Amino acid sequence: MAVFSSKGVVVISVPILVLSVAAAAILLFLLLSATFSSSPTCSCPPPTSGIGQSQRISPSPEDLRWVKAQIDANGLHMHQNVLRKGINPRTRQQQLQDLLHSVLPLGLYVSPFRQAGLDDMTQSRFLLFVQVQDADNHTALPCPGELLVEEHHSNYGEPWAGGRDVFEFLAESIHLTPNSQVLEIGCGTLRVGLHFIRYLNPGHYHCLERDELSLMAALRYELPSQGLLSKRPLIVRGDDMHFSRFGDDAKYNLTYASAVFLHMPDKLVWIGLEQLVSRLKPLEGRIFVSHNIKFCSRLGGEECTKRLNDLGIEFLRKRIHDSLLFNHYEIWFEFRRFKA
Structure with a gap:
C-alpha cells in the first residue's frame, strides 16, 4: 500500500509495485493483440504436404493466361529449328x-x-x-x-509430353484422390503412368505390360530418374489379360487403356473385361478406352450392349478431349460397373 512519510514523500510498498508492473504488462499485451488482429491477413496459401482432393490438377484459365503473357513478354516466336552450338545435333x-x-x-x-x-x-x-x-x-x-x-521416348507415336495431358483428363474425369486405385493396361514406358504414380499413394498404381524393353525403360530409367522408386508401383509383365497377379483385394477407381485394345484380338479384350468387372468399384469405378471400341461395335449395337450388361458393365458416354499441348483431340469411351 502507499503511505506518506513524515517529510511528505509518498512511499510505495513492494506488493503494490509488483501489482502495478503486472497490470501494465497485461495492458500492453492487450494493446499489441488488438493491433495485430486488425492487420490484414496474409494471402499466402498455407503449406501443404501434397495435392488435396479439392485442388485442381489441370491448368486453370489463369495459368494459361500467365504462360501466354510470359511468351509475349519475352518476345518468343516460332522460328524454323536450326541446329546450333549448345544443342546436341546428333539423332x-x-x-x-x-x-x-x-x-x-x-x-x-x-x-x-x-x-x-x-x-x-x-x-x-x-x-x-x-x-x-x-x-x-x-x-x-x-x-x-x-x-x-532416351530412345523409348519416341516409341509410342506421340510426344512424350502428351502423358501429362492424358493424366489430367482422366484424373479430373473420375475426381482422382491420392487414395484412389488405378490400373493401366499397357503402360509402356510410363508416359502417362509416371504422373499417376507421382500423385497416388504408394502401391496404388498397377500396370500390365507385355513389352520387355518398355518394362526395362520403366523400371531401370524412368522411375529412378523421376525419384519415384519409393512409390512402389506394381508393374507386371504379361499379355494374357488375367489380373490375378495384382492380388484379390485391389478395387480400382480407374482402369484405362490408351490405344491398346486396337492391337488386341476382340476375344482377348472381352476376356479382359470379364476379368476386370469384379475388380472395379461398383458405380464409382470407371473404365476408359481411347480411340475406338471396335471390339464392341463389330458385334453390332444391340449385341454389344447385351454382352456388356451380362458382364455387369454399361457404356456411359463418348468423350472428346481437346488436348492442351497439341493441335488435336482424342476420343475416349467411358464405361462403369453397375452391379455390386
Whole structure:
C-alpha cells in the first residue's frame, strides 16, 4: 500500500509495485493483440504436404493466361529449328552408336547383349558375376543403351509430353484422390503412368505390360530418374489379360487403356473385361478406352450392349478431349460397373 512519510514523500510498498508492473504488462499485451488482429491477413496459401482432393490438377484459365503473357513478354516466336552450338545435333541413333563405341568393354552389359553377340548362358553368368561382385552399386543393374539416349521416348507415336495431358483428363474425369486405385493396361514406358504414380499413394498404381524393353525403360530409367522408386508401383509383365497377379483385394477407381485394345484380338479384350468387372468399384469405378471400341461395335449395337450388361458393365458416354499441348483431340469411351 502507499503511505506518506513524515517529510511528505509518498512511499510505495513492494506488493503494490509488483501489482502495478503486472497490470501494465497485461495492458500492453492487450494493446499489441488488438493491433495485430486488425492487420490484414496474409494471402499466402498455407503449406501443404501434397495435392488435396479439392485442388485442381489441370491448368486453370489463369495459368494459361500467365504462360501466354510470359511468351509475349519475352518476345518468343516460332522460328524454323536450326541446329546450333549448345544443342546436341546428333539423332538418338547416332548417340546410341557413340555410346556403344565409347563404353566398351563395359558395354557388354550396359548396352544390349545382342550388340556384343553373347549367348544366353554367357549373359547370365556375366550378370551374376557383376551382381555378386558389386551388389550395392547402382551401375550393377543392366541398362540398355537405348534407354540411356532416351530412345523409348519416341516409341509410342506421340510426344512424350502428351502423358501429362492424358493424366489430367482422366484424373479430373473420375475426381482422382491420392487414395484412389488405378490400373493401366499397357503402360509402356510410363508416359502417362509416371504422373499417376507421382500423385497416388504408394502401391496404388498397377500396370500390365507385355513389352520387355518398355518394362526395362520403366523400371531401370524412368522411375529412378523421376525419384519415384519409393512409390512402389506394381508393374507386371504379361499379355494374357488375367489380373490375378495384382492380388484379390485391389478395387480400382480407374482402369484405362490408351490405344491398346486396337492391337488386341476382340476375344482377348472381352476376356479382359470379364476379368476386370469384379475388380472395379461398383458405380464409382470407371473404365476408359481411347480411340475406338471396335471390339464392341463389330458385334453390332444391340449385341454389344447385351454382352456388356451380362458382364455387369454399361457404356456411359463418348468423350472428346481437346488436348492442351497439341493441335488435336482424342476420343475416349467411358464405361462403369453397375452391379455390386
